[in-house]
Amino acid sequence: MGYVTGVGLTPFGKLPGRTTLDLMSEAAAAALADAELERADVDGLLCAYSTTFPHLMLSTTFVEHFGLNPAYAHSVLVGGATGFAMAMLAHTLVEARVARNVLVVAGENRLTAQSRDAAVQTLAQVGHSEYEVPLGATIPAYYALVASRYMHEHGTTEADLAELAVLMRRNAMRHPGAQFREPVTAQEVLSSKPIASPLKLLDCCPVSDGGVAFVIGREPTSAARVRIRGAGQAHTHQYVTGAPSLTQFGAKASVERALGRAAIELSDVRYAAIYDSFTITLTILLEEIGLAARGQAGDKVRGGYFDRDGPLPLNTHGGLLSYGHCGAGGAMAHLVEAQLQMTGRAAGRQVKDASVALLHGDGGVLSSHCSLVMETQ
Amino acid sequence: MTNASALRDWTTGGEGIAFQSCRACSHRWYFRREFCPRCGSDWPSDQQASGLGTVHAVTLVTRAPSEELRVHAPYLIVLVDADEGFRLMAHGARELRIGARVRCRYISFGGRLIPFFDLA
Numbered sequence: 001m002g003y004v005t006g007v008g009l010t011p012f013g014k015l016p017g018r019t020t021l022d023l024m025s026e027a028a029a030a031a032l033a034d035a036e037l038e039r040a041d042v043d044g045l046l047c048a049y050s051t052t053f054p055h056l057m058l059s060t061t062f063v064e065h066f067g068l069n070p071a072y073a074h075s076v077l078v079g080g081a082t083g084f085a086m087a088m089l090a091h092t093l094v095e096a097r098v099a100r101n102v103l104v105v106a107g108e109n110r111l112t113a114q115s116r117d118a119a120v121q122t123l124a125q126v127g128h129s130e131y132e133v134p135l136g137a138t139i140p141a142y143y144a145l146v147a148s149r150y151m152h153e154h155g156t157t158e159a160d161l162a163e164l165a166v167l168m169r170r171n172a173m174r175h176p177g178a179q180f181r182e183p184v185t186a187q188e189v190l191s192s193k194p195i196a197s198p199l200k201l202l203d204c205c206p207v208s209d210g211g212v213a214f215v216i217g218r219e220p221t222s223a224a225r226v227r228i229r230g231a232g233q234a235h236t237h238q239y240v241t242g243a244p245s246l247t248q249f250g251a252k253a254s255v256e257r258a259l260g261r262a263a264i265e266l267s268d269v270r271y272a273a274i275y276d277s278f279t280i281t282l283t284i285l286l287e288e289i290g291l292a293a294r295g296q297a298g299d300k301v302r303g304g305y306f307d308r309d310g311p312l313p314l315n316t317h318g319g320l321l322s323y324g325h326c327g328a329g330g331a332m333a334h335l336v337e338a339q340l341q342m343t344g345r346a347a348g349r350q351v352k353d354a355s356v357a358l359l360h361g362d363g364g365v366l367s368s369h370c371s372l373v374m375e376t377q
Numbered sequence: 378m379t380n381a382s383a384l385r386d387w388t389t390g391g392e393g394i395a396f397q398s399c400r401a402c403s404h405r406w407y408f409r410r411e412f413c414p415r416c417g418s419d420w421p422s423d424q425q426a427s428g429l430g431t432v433h434a435v436t437l438v439t440r441a442p443s444e445e446l447r448v449h450a451p452y453l454i455v456l457v458d459a460d461e462g463f464r465l466m467a468h469g470a471r472e473l474r475i476g477a478r479v480r481c482r483y484i485s486f487g488g489r490l491i492p493f494f495d496l497a
Contacts, residue, residue: 120442130388131408132466135491136438136446141454144436145466149456152475194451197437241456241466242408246434 002091002228004374005101005217006035007336011177012210012324016112020053021065023107023211027329028066031213036222037101039066042215044099045073046086048106048328051122052113062105072099079126079363080275081233082106083212083332084370087359088231090216091372100218106328107211119207126364128239140204140278142240142365144196147280149246151198154287158198160298161279162189165202165321167301168276171308172318174349179208179324189279203279208324212332214339225377226342229264232257233370240365251288254369255360262373264356266290269373271341271354272312273334275361276319285360286314313351316341331361335372342376384423387492392483394426394492396463405462428481429497430457432473433464446487455479457494467492 008030010023018026024047032039045068047059055061059073072093076086083106090102110119123139132142150156166186172178184202192202215221216228234250234257237243259266272291276282283297291312292300300306306314317323317337320330340346341354359372385393398405399413400420412419434456441450455469457479468491473479479494 117443120440124442128408134388134487134489135454135466135468136441136449136452136487137454137466138438138440138442140440141436141438144438145434145454145456148436148475149434194437194439196440196454199436239408241464242406246456 002094002216002218003220003224004214004226004228004335004339005221005224006031006033006037006215007339008034008213009177009333009336010211012208012326012333013179014111015109015209018109018209020050020108021062023109023209024062024105024213025066027107027211027213028103028105031103031215034222035215035217037215039068041101042068042103043071044090044093044102045070046090046102046104047075048082048086049075049077050108051327052109078368078370080277080331081361081363081368081370082328083330083335084359084361084372085233087214087216087228087335087372088233088370091228091231094216094218097218101221102216103213104216104332105213106332108327108329109209110326111207111209116207128241132239132241138196140199141196143278143280144199145240146246146284146366147198150280150284153247154295156283156295156298158190159186161198161203161283162186163298163301164276164279164282165189167306168315168319168321171316171349172322175317175323178318178322179206180322199278199280205277205320205325208326210324210326210329212329212336214332214335224339224343226339226374227377228372229375230258230260230262230373231371232261235368238364238367243365249284249288249366250369251285251360251362254371255289255358258371258373264373268356269312269358271338271351271357272306272314273338273357273359274314275331276315276321277325279321281362281366284366285362289360308349308351313354316346316349316351335359338374342374384425387483387490390490392490394428394459394465394481396424396426396459396461397421398424407463407465424461426459426461430459430479432469432475432477432479433458435469435473435475437471449486455494465492467494469494470496472496
């Protein structure tokens with residue numbers, strides 16, 4: 001099994017003057033220090049992608065820049081699911097004895113390197129170039145289409161969605177690295193600027209600069225005793241137009257595979273790290289995984305179930321919605337926070353019991369799914 | 378059965394919606410390809426849609442992706458279940474709601490022709 005031996009996370013937000021390689025390097029150095037490893041100990045490297053530095057060979061570019069000499073290296077690209085997919089692969093590589101210490105790293109100056117329009121247009125390209133993008137569709141629009149159908153079938157309201165944005169902001173207020181730390185109310189979410197109905201500005205994660213890294217090792221190399229116990233994936237479509245359903249996605253199958261490999265039940269989970277690109281994303285994933293009944297996620301948040309001191313703490317760093325979203329690194333911050341919680345190092349955010357964590361991410365328009373079960377030893 | 382070259386399709390500048398069906402397994406789909414994505418048969422049939430359907434999902438886009446499209450905003454994007462049994466993305470009239478019966482016409486958007494649905 002792969003141990004998460006070290007983690008590194010930069011603040012997210014506006015980090016002017018920092019390039020993709022700067023942010024990757026800063027996070028990688030922090031993760032290696034946390035794992036008590038030197039560069040020479042890294043024999044595996046997994047990188048993601050950067051929309052602001054679209055190099056064909058990002059992993060070997062990073063090998064040269066950071067000063068590594070790994071026996072195994074390449075990039076992984078499944079959008080928002082990339083971070084957890086890299087963790088799953090690193091876990092598989094150490095189990096197969098292909099590598100001993102796999103460095104997983106992503107970073108991007110997505111906010112300051114380009115205009116807001118450029119970021120919106122780049123991301124919209126996950127849609128179909130002939131059948132969707134020419135219609136002026138954007139990532140928020142793709143998710144908004146899903147939201148309209150999901151809410152129609154399950155009775156979710158815009159006020160329900162707002163609760164998730166409020167919770168993520170409340171969590172982010174306890175993290176000094178979060179992009180947004182001012183409190184928001186459900187009313188403020190509801191009256192924020194319309195983007196693509198039913199989604200408003202505060203239903204959407206921001207665009208951020210940031211870097212994130214972790215080390216997955218065959219054995220512990222530091223005091224951390226957190227291991228990946230099971231992992232799973234599911235991939236059902238790419239484009240929202242071609243999705244088999246707008247109310248049932250691959251999340252359920254992905255989580256079932258991860259739980260099955262970990263040989264645990266959903267009820268054993270004590271901490272949840274769930275992808276939250278939009279409030280509707282988090283709502284659907286919580287409900288499809290089974291952490292809330294269909295149509296009930298908002299109510300469950302209102303009742304305090306996912307609070308830091310509630311029965312199942314969720315994204316205690318503030319998630320994509322408030323910690324921020326720098327691309328592939330976005331979900332990796334969820335994993336970093338889970339590892340900090342599981343090692344008792346989450347400072348003022350520390351939860352009582354994070355001994356078993358479930359992580360789930362999606363890429364595209366709920367297209368690619370990857371789930372991880374992590375446990376403390 | 379229709380000859381592909383005679384089909385009108387908005388993605389190639391024509392006033393129409395083309396789709397494909399499988400001669401082997403009867404599956405129908407929207408995005409052009411040379412084989413059936415369900416059974417793998419490599420002899421799909423190109424078809425012309427009637428332009429009639431039912432609204433499956435809807436969003437009003439206020440934040441357009443570019444300066445060029447900003448003049449059109451807000452615009453309504455819909456997913457429509459075509460009567461022929463495939464789903465497509467298009468624009469639609471502001472009053473459209475999920476479940477509405479709709480009929481297609483074509484409008485100019487961002488310098489090209491796109492499908493636009495009104496209440497049938």
